[in-house]
Every structure is written in C-alpha cells, then in structure tokens.
Amino acid sequence: MGAMIYLDYAAATPLDARVGEAMRRFGREVFGNPSSLHGAGRAARAAIDAARDGVAEMLNARSSEILFTSGGTESDNLAIKGVAQALKSRGTHIITTAIEHHAVLESCLALEREGFRVTVLQPDAEGFITARQVEEAITPETMLVSVMYANNEIGTIEPLAEIGAVCRARRVVLHTDAVQGAGELDLDVRRLLVDLLSLSAHKVYGPTGVGALYVRSGTRLQPLFDGGGQEHERRAGTENTAGIVGFAEALRLARDHAEHDRIRAQRDRLIDGLLAIPDAHLHGSRDHRLSNNVNVGFPGVSGETLLLALDLEGIAVSTGSACAAGAVEPSHVLQAIGHGPAQAQEALRLSLGRFTTDAEIARVITVMRDTVARLRKHDPHYPHPPQEGCSS
Numbered sequence: 001m002g003a004m005i006y007l008d009y010a011a012a013t014p015l016d017a018r019v020g021e022a023m024r025r026f027g028r029e030v031f032g033n034p035s036s037l038h039g040a041g042r043a044a045r046a047a048i049d050a051a052r053d054g055v056a057e058m059l060n061a062r063s064s065e066i067l068f069t070s071g072g073t074e075s076d077n078l079a080i081k082g083v084a085q086a087l088k089s090r091g092t093h094i095i096t097t098a099i100e101h102h103a104v105l106e107s108c109l110a111l112e113r114e115g116f117r118v119t120v121l122q123p124d125a126e127g128f129i130t131a132r133q134v135e136e137a138i139t140p141e142t143m144l145v146s147v148m149y150a151n152n153e154i155g156t157i158e159p160l161a162e163i164g165a166v167c168r169a170r171r172v173v174l175h176t177d178a179v180q181g182a183g184e185l186d187l188d189v190r191r192l193l194v195d196l197l198s199l200s201a202h203k204v205y206g207p208t209g210v211g212a213l214y215v216r217s218g219t220r221l222q223p224l225f226d227g228g229g230q231e232h233e234r235r236a237g238t239e240n241t242a243g244i245v246g247f248a249e250a251l252r253l254a255r256d257h258a259e260h261d262r263i264r265a266q267r268d269r270l271i272d273g274l275l276a277i278p279d280a281h282l283h284g285s286r287d288h289r290l291s292n293n294v295n296v297g298f299p300g301v302s303g304e305t306l307l308l309a310l311d312l313e314g315i316a317v318s319t320g321s322a323c324a325a326g327a328v329e330p331s332h333v334l335q336a337i338g339h340g341p342a343q344a345q346e347a348l349r350l351s352l353g354r355f356t357t358d359a360e361i362a363r364v365i366t367v368m369r370d371t372v373a374r375l376r377k378h379d380p381h382y383p384h385p386p387q388e389g390c391s392s
C-alpha cells in the first residue's frame with residue numbers, strides 16, 4: 001500500500017494474503033462447474049460444501065441455511081424482496097429503519113411502488129433503534145422487519161437480540177444486514193433470533209463480489225433470479241467457487257478478538273485526538289459503536305473538501321457510505337440522527353483495520369489538526385455559521 005495511510009476499511013478491505021493463498025488453486029487447478037457430475041465438478045462442489053459448513057458453523061446455523069450470493073447488496077435484495085413476495089398473502093406491511101444501507105432502503109422503496117406498505121423507524125440522536133419501537137410498529141399485517149446490526153456510517157450497534165425476541169414472539173420474520181458487524185460482532189443466529197442475515201466478503205478481507213445470506217430453515221423466500229437450481233433452488237447461477245472459498249476463510253480469520261481489541265484502542269486514541277480539535281464532535285455512540293469506526297464533524301469544514309485535502313497528504317478516508325460518495329447528497333444517516341443537510345456535509349468517516357498502525361493514528365491526528373485549522377481560515381462563516389436554511 002506504499003506510504004498511503006488507508007482509513008477506509010468500512011468501504012473495502014484489502015484481500016488478506018492467507019485468503020489469497022486459500023483461493024489460489026481455484027480457477028486454475030479446481031475449475032469444474034460444481035453442478036457437473038465428473039471429478040472436476042465434484043472437486044469444486046466439495047470445496048463449496050466445506051466453505052458452506054464453515055460459514056454455517058460460525059453462524060451457529062445449519063449448512064442448508066446458508067446461501068452464497070454476489071455480495072451484501074444481493075443478499076439484502078434477496079432477503080427483503082424474496083420474503084415480501086413469498087409472504088404477501090399473509091400481509092403487506094414491512095418495517096425498516098431510516099439508517100439502513102441503500103440496498104435495504106431501495107429494496108423497500110421498490111416494494112412500496114408495488115403496493116406494500118413500509119414503516120421507516122427513526123433512530124435517536126446516537127443512531128439507536130429500540131425493540132420497543134419495533135414492537136409498537138408491528139401490526140397484524142406486518143410480515144417482515146429489517147434492522148441492520150451495525151451502521152456503516154456512524155458505527156452504532158443495534159440491540160439486535162432484543163429486536164429478535166420481539167419479532168419471534170410476534171411471529172414476524174426478521175432480517176438483519178450484518179455486513180459491517182461481521183468478524184467483530186457475535187453472529188450466532190440462534191442467539192440473535194434472526195431469520196435472515198446478510199454478509200459480504202470484501203468487508204472482512206475477502207474478495208469483492210461474494211457474500212452470503214443466512215435463511216432460517218422454514219422461512220419462505222422467492223428467488224430473485226430465474227435459472228438453474230443452484231443454492232437449493234434459491235439463487236440461480238454457477239457458483240463463484242474461488243470467491244466462496246475465500247469468503248469462508250476470510251470470515252474465519254476475522255474472528256480474532258485480539259485484533260479487534262487493538263483496533264478499538266487505536267480508535268479511542270483517534271477519537272480523543274480528533275475531539276481535541278476545537279468544536280469537533282463525534283457522530284454516533286461513544287461506547288456502542290463498531291471497534292473500527294470513527295465519524296466526526298468539524299463545523300466550518302466540508303467533509304468533501306477535507307477528504308480531498310487529506311488525499312493530497314496520502315490519507316484515504318470517506319465522507320460516509322462509499323455508495324453515496326461521488327454524489328453530493330448529504331448523508332441520510334446523519335440527517336436521520338438529527339443533523340441538517342449542511343451539518344451532514346461536514347462529516348468525515350475514518351475506519352480502521354487489520355493493517356492500521358499506531359504511527360499512522362498519530363500522523364492522522366496531526367495532519368487533521370493542521371488541515372482543519374487551515375481550511376477554517378478560508379471559511380468566512382466560521383466560527384459563526386449561518387443559520388440552517390438561510391440563503392446566505
């Protein structure tokens with residue numbers, strides 16, 4: 001990675017060398033179609049079966065409950081649209097939250113255009129959704145709830161097991177997008193009481209373009225794709241053998257408590273260093289946040305300008321979700337936790353990871369302090385910002 005300081009692990013992680021090694025044989029030596037009956041096909045099938053067993057074990061699930069997909073986006077779409085279509089005779093009401101990833105929000109919007117009714121729960125100022133909010137929103141028509149495990153922008157970890165208990169008691173299907181929590185958070189689906197759980201490999205040092213969806217046995221699901229009978233007739237298309245093998249290995253390696261403890265300590269040092277900059281504030285919860293997530297706002301400095309200035313210094317960060325980057329839209333997550341559109345543009349997300357060093361954290365704090373001070377000198381409004389909504 002050269003001299004670059006990479007603090008955007010929530011957007012993409014580099015492939016771990018051990019994962020690359022586990023994948024190396026596939027495609028060249030083991031290249032058969034897993035559906036073929038000959039030895040070459042059977043070798044690929046065996047590798048996929050072993051990967052499926054491994055992922056199932058980490059989730060405390062059965063192998064038959066794990067589907068491999070092309071990533072988090074497909075898993076979210078399959079879970080939400082698949083359950084909604086399969087259960088629409090039972091009810092047409094869906095509950096989700098205002099801070100979900102676009103893969104969930106847009107899936108719900110697509111269903112709304114088809115006549116489903118969607119309730120969007122609003123989080124509190126730190127990004128929390130409560131089990132009580134879910135309980136109060138459930139009606140006899142509700143058949144699906146989708147609440148993310150941990151937020152990709154502000155890192156807030158939701159009380160998923162409590163929400164699971166409510167949904168199980170009310171016999172409502174619960175989906176969770178666990179893409180950001182994988183590795184660090186407990187993925188025991190029987191403890192969490194979830195019916196569907198989405199994962200993505202490229203957030204846990206695995207390859208891009210592969211993910212998984214846990215589907216609890218007995219949960220009805222209409223496939224998204226028409227085609228072959230792969231993945232227990234729920235996800236047509238020739239399996240990505242190398243990707244699946246790499247994903248299972250990456251997920252196994254990601255469950256390293258010592259690594260998460262080290263990253264958490266670095267994160268806390270980074271938060272303390274950044275909050276020492278005048279007027280800086282932290283977005284999300286100080287305690288119940290992902291060990292690698294920092295999201296800060298500096299009044300008077302646009303997140304995008306700061307991102308570009310840091311890029312010139314060789315520091316890679318984000319303004320929020322990568323999918324929203326490029327678009328100048330203010331973050332829907334920050335607006336949901338009560339920030340106005342202008343304030344929401346002042347956010348910067350720094351996400352740490354496996355290869356972050358103490359020296360990098362120290363340098364980022366110094367560069368940020370100097371850069372924020374320099375950029376603020378050019379802001380005629382700082383330290384007296386115009387009122388939100390004024391045209392000046």
Ligand SMILES: Cc1ncc(COP(=O)(O)O)c(C=O)c1O
Nearest residue numbers: 071072073101152177179180200
């Ligand atoms: C919370 C969350 N869900 C879903 C996704 C989409 O996953 P993928 O990029 O594998 O499609 C992301 C990726 O940023 C994410 O952070």
